[in-house]
Amino acid sequence: MVETRKALKLLREQGYRITTPRRQVLGILAEAQRPLSPYEIQDMLKEKGEYLNHVTIYRVLELLCSLNLAHKVLLAGGFVICSLGESRGCHRFVVCRECGRLKEYASEALCAEETEMAEQLGFRAEQHFSEFSGVCATCQK
Amino acid sequence: MVETRKALKLLREQGYRITTPRRQVLGILAEAQRPLSPYEIQDMLKEKGEYLNHVTIYRVLELLCSLNLAHKVLLAGGFVICSLGESRGCHRFVVCRECGRLKEYASEALCAEETEMAEQLGFRAEQHFSEFSGVCATCQK
């Protein structure tokens, strides 16, 4: 998972402003060990005595996803922060069915194979991701 | 993509009833060349002069997904019918960003690699899927 600082740096480099809401959302996502929905993010901020309109949260998440700094996880119905290394548009996750915790991993080999497959099917490849549902080590006990 | 008949057969084998709504939803999904949301399915049925309550559609889709006969595509926000061959819980799609059309493909190699990766991370593997966003041959022109 990426450091908030690095994400903010990337925002600036892309010409986006560093605003309080963006700091807050990144902060919450960075703390969480699991995918969070926009309203969950709002709730977690409330616990800290902070407030953000949900519309703002949606817009921040949209921006972060477009920059590959965050990703929406289908299996979990929430958003996670992504590691900068994979910011080229390739994200791979294993999600625990029980507790929702997830791990991101990378694989050049898988990425290359999938891209080749897409091209064979006539597609000009852009982004891809993979999700794996299972039960994590902790929950197996 | 799977034939409706085969899907119905599998339903029966699993002890589920063959009902009109299930036939209808499977029929619509089989016709469509792209992912459909529950309400889109409802609209397409209306065009045929048929009616299904959206709750029913949600429940049918939930069942189909649990049996790996359908899958929810994150990139497209809709459901597609899946080929029976991959009914073990491994689904791979390429989705066109422009027109929404998608292709399902299979790869034993990718499947094995991903499973191994999940196990290395301490997960007992269950289901997985991969989505690839790109631009299809038709839309590239």
Place this chain on the structure above:
DNA sequence: GTATTAGTGCAATAATATTGCATTTGTACC
């Protein structure tokens, strides 16, 4: 054909997402 119960429809409600516009705030520049 009839009984049983899975499955559906309905109504109400909850949760999630989007839009336009007024207001605020971050940044560049002085």
Place this chain on the structure above:
DNA sequence: GGTACAAATGCAATATTATTGCACTAATAC
């Protein structure tokens, strides 16, 4: 540090998507 400008946020309204409990219907086994 102050100011101008545009980007970003908040608000209100609304749209879309999803869920629940319960009464009713219809698929299957016999």
